[in-house]
Amino acid sequence: MKVDGRVERGEQTKRQILRRAAEIASVEGLEGLSIGRLATELEVSKSGVFAHFGSKEELQLATVRAAAKVFVDQVVTPALDVPPGRARLERLLDGWLAYSEHRTFPGGCFFYAVQAEFDARPGRVRDTLVEFDRRWHDLVRSTAADVPGLVADPDQLAFEVIAFLELANGKSVLRGDDEAYARARTAVADALARATRA
Amino acid sequence: MKVDGRVERGEQTKRQILRRAAEIASVEGLEGLSIGRLATELEVSKSGVFAHFGSKEELQLATVRAAAKVFVDQVVTPALDVPPGRARLERLLDGWLAYSEHRTFPGGCFFYAVQAEFDARPGRVRDTLVEFDRRWHDLVRSTAADVPGLVADPDQLAFEVIAFLELANGKSVLRGDDEAYARARTAVADALARATRA
DNA sequence: TAAGTGTACGAACGATCGTACAATTAGTTT
DNA sequence: AAACTAATTGTACGATCGTTCGTACACTTA
8 A cells, every 4th residue: 555645745734624624714704714825824725725625614514523423522522431321421512521621622612613604604615514504513412312221301401411511602702701601511410300309 | 754765765775785685695695695696786987886884894794694684573573572481482493483484584594594604704794703602602592591490500401402403494495395493393302302301 | 857736926917996186066155 | 056965976996706727736547
């Protein structure tokens, strides 16, 4: 298995582009992300950036996929290392709050910013975001459903805890403080306690 | 008290501009809102639109204020017609869900879209949005605090119910269905029941 | 070593952005 | 009717947008 030095270098450039693109998009949105600005910040040529994707929409889609990979690595995978049950669910939700609070993306959760931007406009970007959202919701629901002694509807429980997570992210980014995370942790803990009380 | 027909006409034009601007911004964001596009859609000149505001930022600020007025008229004022207590709180939260569900703004809640867009960038628009958000949260908290026999922390209760409202809006706009509103109504009703149980 | 391939670059394109300013139109005041 | 004022328009500007194209260079393969 040989590696072509040119291709290797190209892929590394592409990774750098996408990392910065996801950072920018979490703050300014996927439309605020311009190819020229990206090129300037990375000190490469505008056409060099463009050539990797072929269109702005493809850049946006690649950025979403790159951000999803970061999200999975940081939130999903660690939770799947824990055996199914209450501990896994707690790990998943705690992991999400840490991912948001530690500003893995400088503008808070990437998907919070970008979903609100594209939720009302048709197109492939929106379709991709809908699919990722569906998978995230399903993961929370199925993880909750595996908690022994669950007395609540997993779908309803998933809705409620996701609501707490997202509002914590939104409020903390907007206000610049950490209070909302404490509120969310309280709310999540209460919800889990109620949902597992026989 | 005389009225100048020219001024009167100008104010009417301004109102039309701002109404359309809020509609566009709820879908495309306040940055996606361009002066040229606004002029084309309203069939007036670009400079005519511009002259009313003097800068894009002023247009954005005026749009936010106009949307806030719509929000107050549709959600806040009707609730304040109800005497303080549980009924007023329920009216407030139901009013919000109706405001979102009936698509007063075509992209769902105007502030949901615009806060997510500006939450991570500094500037006067963001400052204005922070202030409106603070006032909304305070209204929900103080309305909850007036509910007789409340056993919950009003601040925590406000956080939780606002989380349900916002996720209902976000999910329904993203997915294009109404299921999230039903989930939110269930969640709000449960939260209120718990909060008033002695 | 010669030919071929892949990445990156610089220059240029048409379109649109926000903004400026003088001219025009409509309505008021004297 | 003339002078004045406010809303609106037309034209133009520099900047930036996404995109296209021809070229230069790095690397691999024959």
